[in-house]
Amino acid sequence: MQIEPIKQKYALLIRDVCKQLQAIHIDQLERKWITISILVIGLFVGIIVIDAFFHGVNPPSKVETIDSASLHLNEEFAEDNLGVQVDDKGNIIIRMVAGRYSFFPKHIAVPAETKLTFRWVSMDVLHGVHIPMTNMSTMIVPGYVAEITTTFPKPGEYPVLCNEYCGLGHNHMWSNISVIAKEDWNAPAKSPVKGGSNNE
């Protein structure tokens, strides 16, 4: 394949486009608004870039699969392992199972102003989790582990709501979470658990 003629053709095309662009008459007022639009776009792109590179705001990109049909046989998400745990490095890890129509365990207590790692799995269909007034919001896709690390700034009682349609009982799917002041919170007695942290 000959590259040179293609190169020439595109060079010609670009030159042609530039020439035509320069020849376009653009009204003063329109030119002003075009500039403003470009500045607004530049501002938004800039904010996204700064957030991504300096504030670490990124979409969760980790992909971790799990067999949703056998969660009860899975060591990490067996019934005894659910809820709040502190691993041997002192990290707080919360394992939650979503299923028609609740989140299990039904109620958990976590400390405020502390880094928390949530690991959500679904035992049946697609669910979502949303904790109002916090930034906890993710889709829980069966077959995948949804891991979110977050910090809850304010103590209080929060509902945990399903925000992805999961069947006729979807609007009744919710549970509770208590966010407790950091100094009042005690780690659950039964920790750490083996098997959990080396799966991560």
Place this chain on the structure above:
Amino acid sequence: MNDAAERKLALSHLWVAFIAFILACFMGEYQVLERSGLISALDSPNVYFASVSTHGVLMAFVLTFFFIMGFGYYIATTSLKQPVWNKPLAWGGFWLALVGVVMAAIPLLTGKASVLYTFYPPMVAHAAFYIGATLLVVGSWVWCAIMLVMFVQWKKENPGKPVPLAMFATAMNALLWLWTSAGVALEVLFQLIPLSLGWMDTVDPGLSRTLFAWTLHPIVYFWLIPAYTAFYVFVPKQAGGFCSVMNWPDWHLSYWQCSPCR
């Protein structure tokens, strides 16, 4: 519009679009009333989610597709001043899409497809719902093909001249839709129809979401381009003014003239 035949074609699409719209509006009213809890006799998750699913399909797919198809036929015939290419094919696309809508409506209204318009696998609806939705999408592909053929025909008959802006936008919308609807087509053909017919036992919902997302967001652009077309072409004309943006197709089209299309 050139003549009665073109008018009938475009208007038939718009009639279906707006009938779907008004039905979906009433469903929306019912849904608000049901969720408000004011009338306890209305309380029924079965009816509620059947209604939400039908409402979503009518608003996001039926209104969207039929409106844009009707709008496109109108733009093509008026801006290019030529009749719709292959009218029997255009009517074929219309009827294919309409049969799809009716086919999907039966399981939707009987509560056998309460999976919302975004499908939500691994929940499974009756196969007729997915097949109907597929026919609707295939009907819209017929429209895309006709728009592109008319675009190329006009270019051949008018060498060196820029395609009118309205038609340029419509043809680009057809290209955009052909590409972006491939996601949902793959999901329905290779995951949902085999699953609902029992040919497959399992499905990867992560893959389904990814394929659907490929289509879902561009549905917004499928609507935006006709809105832009109206704002850039119809509104300045109605206002009696002249917008210099209308000169812009000159350079868009120079791109087309050099492209392999010619």
